[in-house]
Amino acid sequence: MSIADCCRRAVAFTRDTMRQPVTARNDLRFPDLAFFLRFARPIRNVGVLALAATVLVSAAKTVLPLSIKFFIDNILLGGTETSDALLAGAGGLLSSLDTLIAALLVLGLFTGGMDLLRNYWTARFREGYAFNLQTALVEHVLDFPLSYFKSQQTGYIMSRLSDDVQILQYTVSQYLPLIVANGLYVTFTLAILCILSLKLTLVIAAFIPLYLLINAVFIRRIRAATHRERERQAYVSRDIQEVISGIDTVKTHAAEEREVTRVSGTLARMVDARIRNTMLSALSEYFRIGTMSLMLIAVFWVGGSEVLAGGMTVGDFVTFAVYVVTFAPTVNTFFAFPVVMQPAATSAARLRELFSMDGEPAGGGVVPAAVLGRIELSSVWFRYTESEPVLADANLVIHPGEVIAIVGRTGAGKTTMINLLLRAFAPQEGTITLDGRDLASLDPRWLRRQVSLVSQDIFLFHTTIEENIRYSRPGATFEEIVKAARKAQIHDEIMRFPEGYRTIVGERGTQLSVGQRQRVAIARAFLKDAPILILDEPTSALDMQTEEQICRTLRLLVRNRTTILITHRPSLLTIADRVVAIEDGRVREQQGTDLPPEPDTGRIRRSGQSAAT
Structure with missing residues (x-):
C-alpha cells in the first residue's frame, strides 16, 4: 500500500470516528x-x-x-x-x-x-x-x-x-x-x-x-x-x-x-x-x-x-x-x-x-423448622425460549423417603426439572412445593442446604481433597471426612497419593481421574447428609466393580431421605421405588422397580425396562 493510500485511509478512519454515534447507553448520573x-x-x-x-x-x-x-x-x-x-x-x-x-x-x-x-x-x-x-x-x-x-x-x-x-x-x-x-x-x-x-x-x-x-x-x-x-x-x-x-x-x-x-x-x-x-x-x-x-x-x-x-x-x-x-x-x-x-x-x-440487578432474597423467605421431603409438581410449564416447552403440564408427586428414578431421552427435561427444584429457574406456569410450601416462598439458601446434589458435571476447587469434601459441611471433622470417603469407596485411593487427603486436585480437579472426581463428589454428598438427595448420573464414569460397591453404599445413603435419581444404569434403577419418564415435556409413570438386584436375570429385566422407557 502506498503512502498516499495510507494517508487517505487515516483521514477516512478519523472522519468515520468523529461520525460515531454520540449517545452512550448506561450514562452515569x-x-x-x-x-x-x-x-x-x-x-x-x-x-x-x-x-x-x-x-x-x-x-x-x-x-x-x-x-x-x-x-x-x-x-x-x-x-x-x-x-x-x-x-x-x-x-x-x-x-x-x-x-x-x-x-x-x-x-x-x-x-x-x-x-x-x-x-x-x-x-x-x-x-x-x-x-x-x-x-x-x-x-x-x-x-x-x-x-x-x-x-x-x-x-x-x-x-x-x-x-x-x-x-x-x-x-x-x-x-x-x-x-x-x-x-x-x-x-x-x-x-x-x-x-x-x-x-x-x-x-x-x-x-x-x-x-x-x-x-x-x-x-x-x-x-x-x-x-x-x-x-x-x-x-x-x-x-x-x-x-x-x-x-x-x-x-x-x-x-x-x-x-x-x-x-x-x-x-x-x-x-x-x-x-x-x-x-x-x-x-x-x-x-x-x-x-x-x-x-x-x-x-x-x-x-x-x-x-x-x-x-x-x-x-x-x-x-x-x-x-x-x-x-x-x-x-x-x-x-x-x-x-x-x-x-x-x-x-x-x-x-x-x-x-x-436484583439478587435472590437473602433471608427473605420462609425457613421451615423441619423437612419431611414431600415434593410435588403441579401443572408445571417451562421453556427457555419461545420455542417448544421443555416441560409441558408436568405433574409429579414424590413422597417423603421415596426413591424415584427419572428417565428420558437427552434433552427431555430431566436436568431442567432438577434446576427448577433448586430454584435455578422458576416455572412460567404451575407450582412446585416442598412439604406443601411453594418453593418461591422459601429462602433459596435454606432450600439448597436441604439438598445434596451429585451431578455428572462435577466441579472441584483448586485445593486439597480434604477441603473439597468438607465444602458441603465446613465444620466437619477430619474423621467425618474420612468416614464419608470410605462410604464413597475413594479412601484407599486417596491414601495412595503421597500427600493423602492434602493432595491438591488442580483446577476443576484435573489431577484426578473422572471416576475419582465423581467419588469425591459422592463423598461430599455423604458428608452433607441432607434430607433430600439428587443423583444425576452419579456413576457414569465408574467401572462395573466400583459401581457395584457404590450401589451398595447408595442403598444406605438413600434411606429415610427423599431421593431423585437420574440414570439409565440398570444397577442404579434397582434402587428406585418407582420409575417415571419424561416424554414430550410430560411426566409418565412407569412400572415399579421393586426387583432384587441379583441374580443377573433381574439386571436383564431392568435393562429391558430402561430401554423401553
Missing part, C-alpha cells in the same frame, strides 16, 4: 456517583488526611515560583516596589539572598515530607476503596439467581468483575488525586496571578470557554467509544476463557487454527474499537494543546507590551511567565479531566448496572 461514595465511608478519615496533605502540598508548590520575583526585584534590582502590600511585606522579609535560600530550603523540606505523607494516605485510601468496592460487588453478584450464571459465559462475567473494577481503581488512585491537586493548584495560582496582574489573568480566563467547547465536542463520543471497547474486551475474555476451559476438546478435534481464527476475529473488533477511542482522545488532546499554545502567545504578547510600557516590573512579568508555563499544562490536565474520566465513567456505569 449524579445519583450513581453518590452511590459509589458509599464505599469511601469506612475510610473517610484517611481520605480527609490525604485531602489535607494535598491542599498543603499544592499551596507550597504554588508559592515556590514567587521566589523568582523576590530574587529579581528585591535582590538583583535592589528592592523594586510592588503595588501589592502583601507581596511588599514578603519582599521585605526576603530582601537578602541568605534569607531567601533558607526559606526555600525550609519550604522544600516541608513540601517533600508532606508529599510523602500524601502518597501514603492516598495509597491507603485507594486500596481501601478498591477493597470495599470489589468485596461488595462479588457479594452482590454471588446473590444473583443461578439462571444468570447459566445464561452468561464465565469469561464475560470475570471481565465485568475484574476489568471494570481495575479501571475504576486506577482512576481513584491516579486521576482523582491528580485532579484534586491540579484544581487546588489552579485556584491558588489564579489568586496569585490576579495579584501580579489582573489584566493578564483576564487574558487567561478568556480561553476557558474554548476548553469547555472542546470537552463538549468530545466527551460523549469518547464515552460511547469506551463503552464499545469495554464490551468487546469482555467478549475477548469470554472467548479466550472458553477455549482454555475446553482445551481437551480443541486438541482432540485439532481445532487450534479454527479457535485462533474465532478469537482473532473478536480481538480484531476490540482493537478497532480501541484505536477509535485512542484517536478521539488524541484529537481532543491536540485541540487542548493548541488552545494552550494560543494562551501562552497571548500572555507573552500582552505581558511584554505591559513591561515595555512600564505597567509591570520585570520580576512580576518573569514570575507571571513562569506561573503560566507551569500553569498551562495544569489547566490542560484540569480541563482534560472530563475526557480522561470517560473510561472510568463507562466502567462505573457498567458496575452500577450490575449493582442495580
Whole structure:
C-alpha cells in the first residue's frame, strides 16, 4: 500500500470516528456517583488526611515560583516596589539572598515530607476503596439467581468483575488525586496571578470557554467509544476463557487454527474499537494543546507590551511567565479531566448496572423448622425460549423417603426439572412445593442446604481433597471426612497419593481421574447428609466393580431421605421405588422397580425396562 493510500485511509478512519454515534447507553448520573461514595465511608478519615496533605502540598508548590520575583526585584534590582502590600511585606522579609535560600530550603523540606505523607494516605485510601468496592460487588453478584450464571459465559462475567473494577481503581488512585491537586493548584495560582496582574489573568480566563467547547465536542463520543471497547474486551475474555476451559476438546478435534481464527476475529473488533477511542482522545488532546499554545502567545504578547510600557516590573512579568508555563499544562490536565474520566465513567456505569440487578432474597423467605421431603409438581410449564416447552403440564408427586428414578431421552427435561427444584429457574406456569410450601416462598439458601446434589458435571476447587469434601459441611471433622470417603469407596485411593487427603486436585480437579472426581463428589454428598438427595448420573464414569460397591453404599445413603435419581444404569434403577419418564415435556409413570438386584436375570429385566422407557 502506498503512502498516499495510507494517508487517505487515516483521514477516512478519523472522519468515520468523529461520525460515531454520540449517545452512550448506561450514562452515569449524579445519583450513581453518590452511590459509589458509599464505599469511601469506612475510610473517610484517611481520605480527609490525604485531602489535607494535598491542599498543603499544592499551596507550597504554588508559592515556590514567587521566589523568582523576590530574587529579581528585591535582590538583583535592589528592592523594586510592588503595588501589592502583601507581596511588599514578603519582599521585605526576603530582601537578602541568605534569607531567601533558607526559606526555600525550609519550604522544600516541608513540601517533600508532606508529599510523602500524601502518597501514603492516598495509597491507603485507594486500596481501601478498591477493597470495599470489589468485596461488595462479588457479594452482590454471588446473590444473583443461578439462571444468570447459566445464561452468561464465565469469561464475560470475570471481565465485568475484574476489568471494570481495575479501571475504576486506577482512576481513584491516579486521576482523582491528580485532579484534586491540579484544581487546588489552579485556584491558588489564579489568586496569585490576579495579584501580579489582573489584566493578564483576564487574558487567561478568556480561553476557558474554548476548553469547555472542546470537552463538549468530545466527551460523549469518547464515552460511547469506551463503552464499545469495554464490551468487546469482555467478549475477548469470554472467548479466550472458553477455549482454555475446553482445551481437551480443541486438541482432540485439532481445532487450534479454527479457535485462533474465532478469537482473532473478536480481538480484531476490540482493537478497532480501541484505536477509535485512542484517536478521539488524541484529537481532543491536540485541540487542548493548541488552545494552550494560543494562551501562552497571548500572555507573552500582552505581558511584554505591559513591561515595555512600564505597567509591570520585570520580576512580576518573569514570575507571571513562569506561573503560566507551569500553569498551562495544569489547566490542560484540569480541563482534560472530563475526557480522561470517560473510561472510568463507562466502567462505573457498567458496575452500577450490575449493582442495580436484583439478587435472590437473602433471608427473605420462609425457613421451615423441619423437612419431611414431600415434593410435588403441579401443572408445571417451562421453556427457555419461545420455542417448544421443555416441560409441558408436568405433574409429579414424590413422597417423603421415596426413591424415584427419572428417565428420558437427552434433552427431555430431566436436568431442567432438577434446576427448577433448586430454584435455578422458576416455572412460567404451575407450582412446585416442598412439604406443601411453594418453593418461591422459601429462602433459596435454606432450600439448597436441604439438598445434596451429585451431578455428572462435577466441579472441584483448586485445593486439597480434604477441603473439597468438607465444602458441603465446613465444620466437619477430619474423621467425618474420612468416614464419608470410605462410604464413597475413594479412601484407599486417596491414601495412595503421597500427600493423602492434602493432595491438591488442580483446577476443576484435573489431577484426578473422572471416576475419582465423581467419588469425591459422592463423598461430599455423604458428608452433607441432607434430607433430600439428587443423583444425576452419579456413576457414569465408574467401572462395573466400583459401581457395584457404590450401589451398595447408595442403598444406605438413600434411606429415610427423599431421593431423585437420574440414570439409565440398570444397577442404579434397582434402587428406585418407582420409575417415571419424561416424554414430550410430560411426566409418565412407569412400572415399579421393586426387583432384587441379583441374580443377573433381574439386571436383564431392568435393562429391558430402561430401554423401553
